[in-house]
Amino acid sequence: MLFFTRWKAAAILLTALAVCLCAVPNFFPEHMVKTWPSWAQRHVVLGLDLQGGSHLLLEVDSGAVRKEQLQSIDDDVLRVLRQARVPFTGRAIRGNAVEVHITRDTDIDNALGKLRELAQPVGGFAGTTGQRTIDVTQNGSVITLTPTDATVTERVRQAVDQSIQIIERRVNEIGLVEPTIQREGADRILVQVPGLQDPTHLKELLGKTAKLDFRMVDLSMTPEQAAQAHPSDSEILDGEKGDKYLIEKRVLVSGADLVDAQPGFDQRTSEPIVSFRFNSSGARKFAEATQANVGKPFAIVLDNKVISAPVIREPILGGSGQISGSFTVQSANDLAILLRAGALPAPLTIIEERTVGPGLGQDSINAGEHAAYAGAALVIVFMFVTYGLFGLFANIAVAINVAMIFGVLSLLSATLTLPGIAGIVLTVGIAVDSNVLIYERIREEVRHGRSAINAIDAGFTRALATILDSNITTFIAAAVLFYIGTGPVRGFAVTLGIGIITTLFTAFTLTRLIVAYWVRLWRPKVVPI
Amino acid sequence: MRLLRIVPDDTKFDFMRFRRISFPVSALLSIAAIALYFFHGLNFGIDFVGGTLMEVQTKAGLADLGKMRATIAGLKLGDFQLQQFGAPDDVLIRISEQPGGDEAQQVAVQKVRSALGDDVDYRRVEVVGPSVSNELLAYGTIGLMLAILAILIYLWFRFEWQFALGAMIANVHDIVLTVGFMSLTHIDFDLTSIAALLTILGYSLNDTVVIYDRIREMLRRYKRMPMPELLNASVNATLSRSIVTHVTVAMSLLALLLFGGQAIHSFTATMMFGVVLVGTYTSVFIASPILIYLGVGSGRLGGPEEPEAPSLAPTQTPAPASRSTPGQRARARR
Numbered sequence: 001m002l003f004f005t006r007w008k009a010a011a012i013l014l015t016a017l018a019v020c021l022c023a024v025p026n027f028f029p030e031h032m033v034k035t036w037p038s039w040a041q042r043h044v045v046l047g048l049d050l051q052g053g054s055h056l057l058l059e060v061d062s063g064a065v066r067k068e069q070l071q072s073i074d075d076d077v078l079r080v081l082r083q084a085r086v087p088f089t090g091r092a093i094r095g096n097a098v099e100v101h102i103t104r105d106t107d108i109d110n111a112l113g114k115l116r117e118l119a120q121p122v123g124g125f126a127g128t129t130g131q132r133t134i135d136v137t138q139n140g141s142v143i144t145l146t147p148t149d150a151t152v153t154e155r156v157r158q159a160v161d162q163s164i165q166i167i168e169r170r171v172n173e174i175g176l177v178e179p180t181i182q183r184e185g186a187d188r189i190l191v192q193v194p195g196l197q198d199p200t201h202l203k204e205l206l207g208k209t210a211k212l213d214f215r216m217v218d219l220s221m222t223p224e225q226a227a228q229a230h231p232s233d234s235e236i237l238d239g240e241k242g243d244k245y246l247i248e249k250r251v252l253v254s255g256a257d258l259v260d261a262q263p264g265f266d267q268r269t270s271e272p273i274v275s276f277r278f279n280s281s282g283a284r285k286f287a288e289a290t291q292a293n294v295g296k297p298f299a300i301v302l303d304n305k306v307i308s309a310p311v312i313r314e315p316i317l318g319g320s321g322q323i324s325g326s327f328t329v330q331s332a333n334d335l336a337i338l339l340r341a342g343a344l345p346a347p348l349t350i351i352e353e354r355t356v357g358p359g360l361g362q363d364s365i366n367a368g369e370h371a372a373y374a375g376a377a378l379v380i381v382f383m384f385v386t387y388g389l390f391g392l393f394a395n396i397a398v399a400i401n402v403a404m405i406f407g408v409l410s411l412l413s414a415t416l417t418l419p420g421i422a423g424i425v426l427t428v429g430i431a432v433d434s435n436v437l438i439y440e441r442i443r444e445e446v447r448h449g450r451s452a453i454n455a456i457d458a459g460f461t462r463a464l465a466t467i468l469d470s471n472i473t474t475f476i477a478a479a480v481l482f483y484i485g486t487g488p489v490r491g492f493a494v495t496l497g498i499g500i501i502t503t504l505f506t507a508f509t510l511t512r513l514i515v516a517y518w519v520r521l522w523r524p525k526v527v528p529i
Numbered sequence: 530m531r532l533l534r535i536v537p538d539d540t541k542f543d544f545m546r547f548r549r550i551s552f553p554v555s556a557l558l559s560i561a562a563i564a565l566y567f568f569h570g571l572n573f574g575i576d577f578v579g580g581t582l583m584e585v586q587t588k589a590g591l592a593d594l595g596k597m598r599a600t601i602a603g604l605k606l607g608d609f610q611l612q613q614f615g616a617p618d619d620v621l622i623r624i625s626e627q628p629g630g631d632e633a634q635q636v637a638v639q640k641v642r643s644a645l646g647d648d649v650d651y652r653r654v655e656v657v658g659p660s661v662s663n664e665l666l667a668y669g670t671i672g673l674m675l676a677i678l679a680i681l682i683y684l685w686f687r688f689e690w691q692f693a694l695g696a697m698i699a700n701v702h703d704i705v706l707t708v709g710f711m712s713l714t715h716i717d718f719d720l721t722s723i724a725a726l727l728t729i730l731g732y733s734l735n736d737t738v739v740i741y742d743r744i745r746e747m748l749r750r751y752k753r754m755p756m757p758e759l760l761n762a763s764v765n766a767t768l769s770r771s772i773v774t775h776v777t778v779a780m781s782l783l784a785l786l787l788f789g790g791q792a793i794h795s796f797t798a799t800m801m802f803g804v805v806l807v808g809t810y811t812s813v814f815i816a817s818p819i820l821i822y823l824g825v826g827s828g829r830l831g832g833p834e835e836p837e838a839p840s841l842a843p844t845q846t847p848a849p850a851s852r853s854t855p856g857q858r859a860r861a862r863r
Binding site for chain 2: 049057059197198200203207349350351352353354355356357359360363364367368370371372374375378379382383385386387388418419422425426428429430432433436437440441443444447462465466469470471472473474476477478479480481483484485486489492493496528529
């Protein structure tokens with residue numbers, strides 16, 4: 001147990017040194033570290049609870065994704081059956097399916113064939129699962145089209161991916177520094193913005209779908225009449241000031257055709273406006289629509305709300321225009337940002353928010369540091385008083401242990417949270433325990449009458465088995481914490497888990513090596529503990 | 530230099546005799562803890578019941594709790610609590626979950642923010658919607674159970690089933706008592722509490738395993754020693770280590786408790802109770818004597834004299850080569 005070959009000793013020392021060196025970038029200011037080669041730049045990232053910032057967990061409204069999917073199937077059914085000249089009645093969305101009643105029995109086979117063509121393999125033609133996007137079933141004269149679960153999941157996944165891109169654009173537009181935006185689970189997105197103290201504005205921007213449409217105002221009846229008559233091609237929408245409009249469902253041009261949007265001021269009224277520009281197809285559609293409807297009002301609809309409904313005075317052919325509503329400078333600016341970034345595929349809901357101000361973060365860092373120093377001082381003195389020279393060895397080993405934890409954390413670019421610091425402090429306790437186990441065992445072996453070197457050897461051999469057992473059980477607890485935990489708890493699990501590994505390393509190699517060299521140099525007759 | 534010996538060498542306390550006291554006491558305490566959980570309840574934080582937590586610091590001197598309370602009461606957001614938190618200008622505001630799903634929580638925060646205005650610094654704002662809080666509680670509970678199960682399986686492999694069962698009883702005892710403590714003191718029960726419970730679990734096991742390890746070693750070496758005596762010898766042999774380790778852990782925790790700040794206060798307080806008070810007691814007075822009842826080493830004395838059985842005195846007898854476990858020996862005798 002006390003014999004090390006020269007190579008083994010060198011390997012142990014080099015490993016410890018290399019891991020400790022990984023912690024070095026943490027001690028230099030960031031602008032200096034940035035000039036180093038990229039492999040040397042890895043360092044511990046402070047969690048939002050320590051550096052301050054906002055953590056927002058968003059959920060994509062999968063219900064809306066599903067609804068939109070059903071809507072598009074519904075539209076397809078209409079188109080396909082009209083093209084095939086099949087008469088039908090009672091086309092409707094019922095629950096999770098679209099149903100259509102075919103009027104003439106002789107048409108059913110034809111209709112079924114045409115509608116089956118709507119179903120495509122999941123994941124395009126490369127899809128290997130053999131599953132189709134839509135289940136088409138027939139019951140008498142009623143044909144039912146149900147989107148399969150696989151398609152719905154796939155759509156939600158796509159919606160999350162798209163949302164992430166759009167959120168990135170929106171967050172970057174308002175100039176926030178180093179945001180992290182990542183997928184969480186099936187339908188969630190985690191947005192973390194370090195240093196952001198008041199996320200109110202960000203939440204406003206993320207809470208808007210920003211779906212912009214240009215549609216005609218339906219003048220055939222008043223909104224009050226429509227509330228009774230329920231016209232099929234128009235819907236009643238709210239305006240900005242609580243007024244109501246009857247707007248055609250048909251979209252002239254959608255926000256997807258926008259290429260640019262900028263806030264500005266109206267030259268005559270000097271009110272804030274948003275000016276926009278269409279791409280070529282959008283410009284063509286807009287020109288055609290305005291030419292055909294001069295003198296009639298059209299509506300600019302944002303997230304199912306009418307922002308303004310101006311009358312078309314002359315055809316707009318240039319492909320650009322301006323939106324004037326009751327904007328403030330801020331809201332015009334926001335709308336421009338939202339329009340540039342694009343519409344979210346589905347509404348997002350904020351389901352969790354955690355914001356920490358910079359004051360609290362700094363206080364927490366200070367508290368963590370003070371606790372670490374105080375804890376370390378107490379433990380170091382206690383170990384020295386209890387085990388003398390060997391206590392000193394233990395203190396050296398524990399110090400190297402802590403340095404190695406920081407090294408591994410840096411190597412992983414792990415996030416250090418306040419519970420993470422607690423994890424390190426507790427690891428110190430565990431690391432000390434491993435030394436205590438060894439020394440107590442040596443004391444015992446001495447009492448049983450073994451010679452000094454013999455007792456040290458036996459003490460190590462027997463204590464290390466115990467250390468392994470007890471640490472593995474704690475490691476299991478840490479691993480479970482890591483898998484089930486989120487955010488701060490995960491940080492705790494990471495440092496505890498890493499700490500256990502480095503503790504095992506130092507107990508099995510470094511402490512032994514130190515004692516072995518001491519034994520070789522001093523050839524002790526009595527163990528000084 | 531004379532070194533500190535907290536525990537004198539070669540103690541011979543009769544720990545096993547205390548089982549007639551410690552078992553009923555622990556049983557009573559456990560029942561009390563369970564009763565507390567059901568009738569007094571836990572002070573669930575927003576992580577598990579949803580709602581809003583805001584820590585604010587008044588910019589102009591002392592916080593006027595009365596005025597703040599009136600302001601927030603005017604918003605009609607249902608149940609809320611105000612509490613001074615650490616410094617005199619630091620106030621913790623807790624608002625219960627609003628009816629109406631995830632969005633309603635955001636609306637509530639916005640109302641409070643605009644009502645309090647610029648008079649305060651927002652040190653911390655946490656909003657947990659109902660969809661997250663339910664999940665967090667479920668994951669927390671599942672995690673705790675998974676951890677116990679995983680550790681049990683590991684101990685079953687490393688030791689024997691009696692040891693695994695004994696450790697599990699000791700663990701559940703620790704968790705139950707700690708939950709009782711949290712109910713009694715009304716400490717916030719949030720995500721970090723689950724972390725605390727898991728750490729207590731790990732530490733308590735760590736301690737139990739160290740003693741079990743010694744018991745296993747003694748079982749191999751002293752085949753004719755009566756069980757209570759053998760357990761006593763094992764606990765006494767590891768006593769010094771237990772005390773020294775717990776003193777150092779208590780020192781680390783004390784440092785966290787005193788200087789670690791409010792944010793982890795409930796975490797460290799729970800740990801202090803669970804690790805230092807309960808964990809130590811359990812491994813000595815519950816986990817070890819329970820092995821007698823679980824039948825570890827029973828039937829050893831009825832068997833024929835085994836050739837390598839050494840004298841009873843725990844002196845420097847070398848460990849025997851035989852690595853057979855008590856279970857195997859019991860089987861061999863049949």
